[in-house]
Amino acid sequence: MSTELQVVAARLHRVRMPLVHAFQTSSHRKAYLDHILVALEDASGAVGWGEIASPSDPYYASETVETCWHIASRYLLPAIIGRRWTHPSQLQADKIRGNQFAKSGLDVAAWVLWAEAQQLPLATVLGGQRTEVVAGVSLGIEPTIDDLLAQVQQQVESGYPRVKLKIAQDWDVEPVRAVRAAYPKLDLHVDANGIYTAGELDRLVELDGFGLTMIEQPFAPRDLLAHAELQRRIGTPVCLDESVETVADLETALGLGALRVLNIKVSRMGGLTAARAAHDRAQDAGIPVWCGGMHEFGVGRLANVALSSLAGFTLPSDVSASEKYYARDIVEPAVTAVGGVVQVPDGPGLGHQVDREFVVANTVEELRLGPGQE
Template identity: 40%
Template sequence: MKIAEVELRRVRLPLKAPFRTSFGSQSERDILLIQVTSDDGTRGWGECVALSAPLYSSEYVDGAHRVTRDFLLPRLWMLPDVTAYGLEAALTPISGHRMAKAGLEMAVLDAELRTRGTSLGEHLGAVKARVPSGVSVGIAESIPALLDVVAGHLDEGYSRIKLKIEPGWDIEPVSAVRERFGDILLQVDANAAYTMADATLLAKLDAFDLLLLEQPLPEEDIRGHAALATQLQTPICLDESITSARAAADAIAIGACKVVNIKSGRVGGLLEARRVHDVCAAHGVPVWCGGMLETGIGRAANMALAALPNFLLPGDTSASDRFWRRDLVTQPFVLRDGHVDVPTGPGLGVEMDEAWLDEVTVSKECHAAESL
């Protein structure tokens, strides 16, 4: 496949309600979308999940835009025949910038699979037609407000609740949710907000029979997570720390986690995400699919990934209307009986709502080999 043109498009999409975590509150998403067009006119879409500021990771959307334009695209043009695997190899010399690489890889993979008439799920090795859907609940203004939000999501049919926590907002809200809603599937996500000095506090979470405690310590503190794991009954899950299949293997080897959250953007793309899945499966470590407030483009990729066999826990694979009043795809993802369907069409299996996309577009630039 040859790529004739790449479009870098920035869209600004308002969230239905502000979403607050330990690294800030968001009321809208500034999103970098990548569209590749092959020489036969086949289009593929990718979504970069970098946030507006480098708080979840060192990447941020303005930086990802520049890296894609100035460093990734020139390597794309050098390829005589473009495939997702070939692109991955070509981008390896660029250090870091995994979210930027993942966005471009997704677009190329979408176009490549559309050309072949193959769905992303089939390509990755999906074994499920639909995946159980959990929902992530941000830090609320009060416990009564939190209980109302959780009640609403349970009424909608979500099969698992994840609560964001931070120092000062942890034991009490978790206790309130467990007391109010009984034996629901419940887990918590700290987004690296704690240190080993908080071990005694975090051990109090053992009383609530949680599925897991996600990323309590900083990203680099793998040894700290291993030490903390010996002091808790609640399984530790790693998110930010898992940046590759090798990182997953190292963390598992020293006992730093019993569960892994896989986000394709965080590890550099869907191909590496599948490797993380395979490493974890080989070691008997279950995985689940995390979310980054994706539109229907990234959400389609998440559904296909979450349909792999070792995704044994409900992921943050919520319906489109969890975050968006209007998604960017023509057929938004819908929750049915606690599950969301995996797309079966070629590539990502979704089509863009072109009119709405144009309405929320902030900027657009097109690049071809001759222009770089």
């Protein structure tokens, strides 16, 4: 498409939403989330929505809601308002180092606006081929193994074919053993969010006998050598998440033999532009990929669904139904999963409408940029 677009105004909404079930990882526990919604408006009045799904605290990544708000409002949005463009990739903020989460919200909003301008689904303009996506769920660390088993049972009964368990040093072998004993054929994998050290490699080797689909991000993001050593010692595929923020990171990991699966997160990689490039490179290298999530609201969730329609996403992705995390979502209709499968929207843009009144009702901070605004 060669139609020229121009963002004339933009809004940021810091939206707070309670989780239906508190979620604990190896680093922290959360009962609600603050995410930043980005709305880009072009001269025709069309609006493209994106979501900055950064954590509130610097445990998963160095970015937080506050840092993203600062970078988006001071640097990213002013750089694109009034600028003319014909493809979302032209709005990449290459001069700004890092800040992938902040960049992601604007990149997704630009892709959605571009799709809206063509009256095409987001999945179509990305090059997606699937009409439905197999979903998986991610379960946090629970107070007891019985509590965990109850959560697994609930998700299996809901039809989800894959369950991911968060693990840590005091919550790894025994919970996995219990879940595998109860569900011997379940597609099961674990995620450590980088909490282990190279000196604890032998403990992770113990997990190799449970028939896991993958062990995700056992070591710190930059410790690719430890990931490579673990992969040499086990048959279970090692999956990288936090280690890969750019395609260059992926090239390094491939060169070291540090992974056999890649988790592609739109937020972690700075948006759909970079996520699609990582998908293409992984596909060339024969590395299966899946789309990870950050407990996104409906906007980010639908962007993940669209990305997961690409050919290389052969493993279940974190695109479960809205109701898994939120009593009410910000999009209408909410994202649903039937038998663990999410339909790829076929309407223009996101394919769902953003409930603006509900967004405003749950906004705790707002910024408007454009003519007459500061």
